[in-house]
Amino acid sequence: MIVRDTVQMPCPHCQHVQDFEVLLLVTGDMEPPLRDRIISGDWATFSCQQCQRQERILYPTLYEDRVRKVRIHYQPNEAEAAQLLKQLPDMVASYGPDYADYQVRLVTHPLDFMEKVAIFTAGYDDRIMEAVKQALKQTDGLPHDLVDLYFGLNPEGEKLFYLYTPSGLLGLDFDEALYQQVAERAPEFKQEQFFVIDQEWAAQKNWI
Numbered sequence: 001m002i003v004r005d006t007v008q009m010p011c012p013h014c015q016h017v018q019d020f021e022v023l024l025l026v027t028g029d030m031e032p033p034l035r036d037r038i039i040s041g042d043w044a045t046f047s048c049q050q051c052q053r054q055e056r057i058l059y060p061t062l063y064e065d066r067v068r069k070v071r072i073h074y075q076p077n078e079a080e081a082a083q084l085l086k087q088l089p090d091m092v093a094s095y096g097p098d099y100a101d102y103q104v105r106l107v108t109h110p111l112d113f114m115e116k117v118a119i120f121t122a123g124y125d126d127r128i129m130e131a132v133k134q135a136l137k138q139t140d141g142l143p144h145d146l147v148d149l150y151f152g153l154n155p156e157g158e159k160l161f162y163l164y165t166p167s168g169l170l171g172l173d174f175d176e177a178l179y180q181q182v183a184e185r186a187p188e189f190k191q192e193q194f195f196v197i198d199q200e201w202a203a204q205k206n207w208i
Helices: 032-040 078-094 110-121 126-137 176-185 199-203
Strands: 002-010 017-027 045-047 054-056 061-065 070-074 103-107 148-153 159-165 168-173
Touching: 017 032, 032 061, 032 110, 061 110, 070 110, 078 103, 103 110, 110 126, 110 148, 126 148, 126 176, 126 199
Parallel strands: 017 061, 070 103
Antiparallel strands: 002 017, 045 054, 061 070, 148 159, 159 168
């Protein structure tokens, strides 16, 4: 299922007004091309037909994958995200028994949204992936000026980590063996929902 809308959007740079497609709900298992647009960041990219410049437009999107049993709420407005976080337990309860074993996540940054969709699309657990990122940050092999790193899938579907540094974006091959080593140390995750899974969450876990 896809819920989309087309709005009139002025270019942030030259003010040229043109159509901009807004994806409000994407069911990734039914529409892989739209799922891939989220992973690449294209779902939120405004490309001006006049000045040719591009700008990321932030708007809420709900992503669902019924095969991998995940729902990801992307809400870029921090105040509205905080309110949504309070409502999520009741919202999840209202989903019904068909969603009892779904993972439900809330993210507020576009890179986190892109990463979550990539993680679940690749068949991984985002809790273990956050632990892998913690392990990588403790090694000496990363750039000394690393700002952050994110799991991703390139246009060919290859798995990698994107390394964000002040001097530019770098790539690091994904280490499947490291993921499996971390997974072996992970506890058996309960059915209790953790709606926000990030590096702050991972830093509080003593098994990492």
